Amino acid sequence: MTEFLVKHFVKGYKNTEKDEVRTSYGILASIVGIFCNLLLFGAKLFIGLLVNSVSVMADAFNNLSDAASSIIGFIGVKMAGKPADADHPFGHGRIEYISAFIVAFLVIQVGFSLFKTSVGKILHPEPMTFKWISVVILILSICVKFWLSAFNRKLGKRINSKVMLATAADAMGDVVTTGAAALSLLVFGLWNVNIDGITGLMVSAAVLFAGYNIAKDTLAPLIGEAIPPEVYEEISSFVEGFDGILGTHDLIVHNYGPSKSMASIHAEVSAGAEIAESHAIVDRIEREAARKMGLLLVIHMDPVETDNERLNTYRKMLENVLADVDVRLSFHDFRMVGKDKNVCLIFDLVIPREYKDGAVGKLRTRISNEMRRRDPDCRCAITVENSYRSEEGVK
Template structure:
């Protein structure tokens, strides 16, 4: 069914890197969600009124909130697909994250309202009526929601959509909520026990938890999160695969929405190669990175000594000291200025992000102590920093 809908309503569906194709995916998914949730809302409200069940009606209003969420997602995807303009030179892609965040708040608000209503039902229970058709409708609802969860998760992964992934998670929460409401009816029908209010509380907690989870997932890219380790390896490996590039470091990726990223990286080149030749290689990498990854990559060129045996000797000494002190600490931009009685070693130290100031200071002092013990002429000029990606 998913592939049928994609082929029927998404033109050029294979080109998922294209912003317009992503928008078509989002609009199609939102329309499907709106239609399914409105149908489920009407069916559950009818069932809830028939059997006088707060948990069933609560689940129905949860579906109504899902329909509203789909409408917000529809608007968010549509606005996120707008091209860059003078006031927004990086496009409008982050509006999709904002739409998902609004969805999260709606889900939490609905869950809290259901919690209050269900609490009242515990203290003031009302008679219920058991009907077999009610259980059948709820079972059908579970099947539809399971399909919607799989539908949105599949499309969300395909186009890297935060809204679709949030909707998939919300649908799984709905499955739990509807199952609980169905269990409440079955318990009343078989044993005559009215646990409607208690089940309503459980449903509301599931709904609120789904909202909190969606909020956490959508806040991460808005605040700024580290690059995916797989993509980090792909980009650095791609850059370092070119002839004339010795190594790379300091890869930073800025996310301006799904499939809208900019990145910068430092590429190390031999310092005895003509600058124009190295610059030509850098330009080619930037152009081909845009084609391969869809990322606008800016490369800073770092000249590195490759033929001076003295510089390489001291560079190896620093590398060995780091391995002895802490293998997770790395260095780059190594330079050496040698005088008659003093050798300046200049380099950047990269610490893991979780290291606190005290630990960094201790490591820095320990590295300086060991290097000066190996050669008393050494004077270290160290710039300490944290990595923005993953450790190599």
């Protein structure tokens, strides 16, 4: 079903790097979400009124909020797809995150309302009636929501949309809440035990949790996220793959929407190479990054001495010291001033963010002492910094 909808309603569906194609995917997901959620809202509200179940009616209004969320998502996707203009040279992609945050606010508001209603139902229980048709319709609703979750997850991964992935997670949460409502009816029908208020309370908690997760996932790129390790490796490897580039560091990525990013990186080039030659290499890398990766890349050249035997010896010595201290440490901008028995090694040391101020001072002292123990003629001038790369999953 998913592929059928995509092939018939998304023109050029394979070209997911294009903004207009991403917009079409977003519109399709929004329309499908609106249709399915309005259908479920009507069916569940009818059942809830028929059997006088607050948990079923709570779940119905949860679906109504999902339909409203899809409408807001539709508007957000349309606005986010607007091209760049004089006032917004990087486009309008971040509107997609803003619209998703509004959706999160609505979901949380519905959750609080359901919580209040459920508490009242616990304190003042009302009689229920049981009908098998109600359970059947709720089970069908679970199937629809499960498909809707898979649908949004598949499209979200295809176009790298956090909003769609959040919607998929929300739909999977609805599977749980509808299952709870069906359980409430079954318990009443089989054992004549009314757990409607308690179940409604559980539904409201699930709705609040879903709203919190959507808010967290959509606020992160607006506030500014660390670079995912796979993205860091992709960009670094791309730049280092060109002849004349010896290494890279200080990669920073700014996100202006799911399909629009700007990055800056320091690329190490041989200090003995002609400046014009190195500059031409950098220009070519920037053009290729825009063409192949859709990335606006700005490269700063760092000259590196490669034919200084003493400097290379110190560089290898420092690598061994850092490996002994903490394998997560790295360095760059390594250079040497002075000569004979008065040598100063100057470099930037990249450390994990878990190091506190006191630990940083001790670390700097330890590295300096270890280097002097290996060679009494050298001292170190160390500038400590953190990487913009996410440390999640990095050993």
